[in-house]
Amino acid sequence: MRQDFDKWFDEVIRLHEHFRARDGLPTRVPKARDGVVCKICGNHCRLGAEEAGYCGLRIASGGKLKLVSGTARRARVSWYHDRLPTNCVADWVCAGGSDSGYPQYSYSPGPEYGYYNLAVFYEACSFDCLFCQNWHYRSQVSSEHSARETAQAVTDRVACICFFGGDPGPQVIHALATARLARREKWGILRVCWETNGNLSDKYLDSILKESLTSGGTIKIDIKAWSEALNYALCGTSNKRTLEVVARLLKLAGQRRDPPLVVISTLLVPGYVDSREVRSVARFLASLDPDTPYSLLGFAPNFLMTDMPATSLQHAEECLAEAKAVGLTRVRIGNRHLLGKDY
Ligand code: SF4
Ligand code: SF4
Structure with a gap:
C-alpha cells in the first residue's frame, strides 16, 4: 500500500x-x-x-x-470518574501520574493518590479507524447533555478532566464550554487534557491549547501512521492535518515543559505500523523537539480487526529502538501487558 x-x-x-x-x-x-x-x-x-x-x-x-449535536447546550457525551493514577497514555510524564508539575499543577509530588480524573467520552469521530477500541458509540443510542451538566461532575477530588472518545474534535465547542465552566467554578487544581487524533482546525486548536497550557494539562495526540496511504487504509482519512497540528503544537511546547504540554502516541498495528512508520514519525518529532514524550502502544484485536494478532514483543522493541536511534529522548512502550498475547 x-x-x-x-x-x-x-x-x-x-x-x-x-x-x-x-x-x-x-x-x-x-x-x-x-x-x-x-x-x-x-x-x-x-x-x-x-x-x-x-x-x-x-x-x-x-x-x-x-x-445536530456538539453545542454548549447539548452533546453526545457520557463521563465517569477514574481513580488517579489512571492508565492514561501520558501518565508516565503528566502531573496526575508522575512527579512532574508539583506543586503548581499537582496535589502531590508523585501520582495523585486519592484524586480522580473526570473522563469525558464524546460519541462521534472525524476518523474511521478499523481497530477502534471504543467503537460501541457508533451503534448506541446516546443521551445528550449540556456543558453545565458535564461540568457539574467535577467534584473537589477531581484533579483533571480528559476529553476523549470517539474524538472530542467534532464536539469541541461543548468540551471547551465544559472546561471553562468547570475551571470557573472549581477551587484548586483542575488540569484540562485532551486525547485526540489531532484532526482539528486552527481556531479550536488555539482554544484547547490555551486551556491546557494554563491549567497544567496535556494534549495527547495519536499519530496513527506516517504514510498517508496507511492512514487512509486504517482510518479512512488523510493524516495531513494531524501532522500539521503536531508540528504547530511542538513549536510551542517550550512554553511549558513541566508537565509536558504535548504527548504523542502510536498504536503498533501488526502488518501496518511497522518500524519504518515509527522511525519516520520519530524523526519528525525529534526534528521539532527531541524531548517530546512518545508512547508506542501495544495493539489488541478490536472492532473490524479481530482477526489480527496482538503486537509482538519483537515488533515493539524494534520500534522502540528506531525511535531512540533518531534522537528522541523520551520513548516508552505502553500497554506492555498486551504484547504477544494470544487472542
Ligand atoms: S488526564 Fe491529564 S493529568 Fe490526568 S492522568 Fe491523563 S494526562 Fe495526566
Ligand atoms: S468538518 Fe469535522 S466536525 Fe465538521 S461535519 Fe465534517 S467531520 Fe464533522
Missing part, C-alpha cells in the same frame, strides 16, 4: 464506506461544489443541501450549517 496506493485506494475507501453505511454514518467526507463548509475539524466537510458531515453531527439546511 505504501508503494502503490493508487491501486488500493478505491478498495480501501469502499471497505470504509461499507461499514459506515452499516452503522448509519455518512460514508465519505462530503465535498459538494458550492456546499456549506464546516470548519470545526480538519475534514472541512463541504455539505450539499440536507447532506450530513462525516462525523454525522452537522447538516446543511437552507444554505446554513445546522449543528
Whole structure:
C-alpha cells in the first residue's frame, strides 16, 4: 500500500464506506461544489443541501450549517470518574501520574493518590479507524447533555478532566464550554487534557491549547501512521492535518515543559505500523523537539480487526529502538501487558 496506493485506494475507501453505511454514518467526507463548509475539524466537510458531515453531527439546511449535536447546550457525551493514577497514555510524564508539575499543577509530588480524573467520552469521530477500541458509540443510542451538566461532575477530588472518545474534535465547542465552566467554578487544581487524533482546525486548536497550557494539562495526540496511504487504509482519512497540528503544537511546547504540554502516541498495528512508520514519525518529532514524550502502544484485536494478532514483543522493541536511534529522548512502550498475547 505504501508503494502503490493508487491501486488500493478505491478498495480501501469502499471497505470504509461499507461499514459506515452499516452503522448509519455518512460514508465519505462530503465535498459538494458550492456546499456549506464546516470548519470545526480538519475534514472541512463541504455539505450539499440536507447532506450530513462525516462525523454525522452537522447538516446543511437552507444554505446554513445546522449543528445536530456538539453545542454548549447539548452533546453526545457520557463521563465517569477514574481513580488517579489512571492508565492514561501520558501518565508516565503528566502531573496526575508522575512527579512532574508539583506543586503548581499537582496535589502531590508523585501520582495523585486519592484524586480522580473526570473522563469525558464524546460519541462521534472525524476518523474511521478499523481497530477502534471504543467503537460501541457508533451503534448506541446516546443521551445528550449540556456543558453545565458535564461540568457539574467535577467534584473537589477531581484533579483533571480528559476529553476523549470517539474524538472530542467534532464536539469541541461543548468540551471547551465544559472546561471553562468547570475551571470557573472549581477551587484548586483542575488540569484540562485532551486525547485526540489531532484532526482539528486552527481556531479550536488555539482554544484547547490555551486551556491546557494554563491549567497544567496535556494534549495527547495519536499519530496513527506516517504514510498517508496507511492512514487512509486504517482510518479512512488523510493524516495531513494531524501532522500539521503536531508540528504547530511542538513549536510551542517550550512554553511549558513541566508537565509536558504535548504527548504523542502510536498504536503498533501488526502488518501496518511497522518500524519504518515509527522511525519516520520519530524523526519528525525529534526534528521539532527531541524531548517530546512518545508512547508506542501495544495493539489488541478490536472492532473490524479481530482477526489480527496482538503486537509482538519483537515488533515493539524494534520500534522502540528506531525511535531512540533518531534522537528522541523520551520513548516508552505502553500497554506492555498486551504484547504477544494470544487472542
Ligand atoms: S466536525 Fe469535522 S467531520 Fe464533522 S461535519 Fe465538521 S468538518 Fe465534517
Ligand atoms: S488526564 Fe491529564 S493529568 Fe490526568 S492522568 Fe491523563 S494526562 Fe495526566
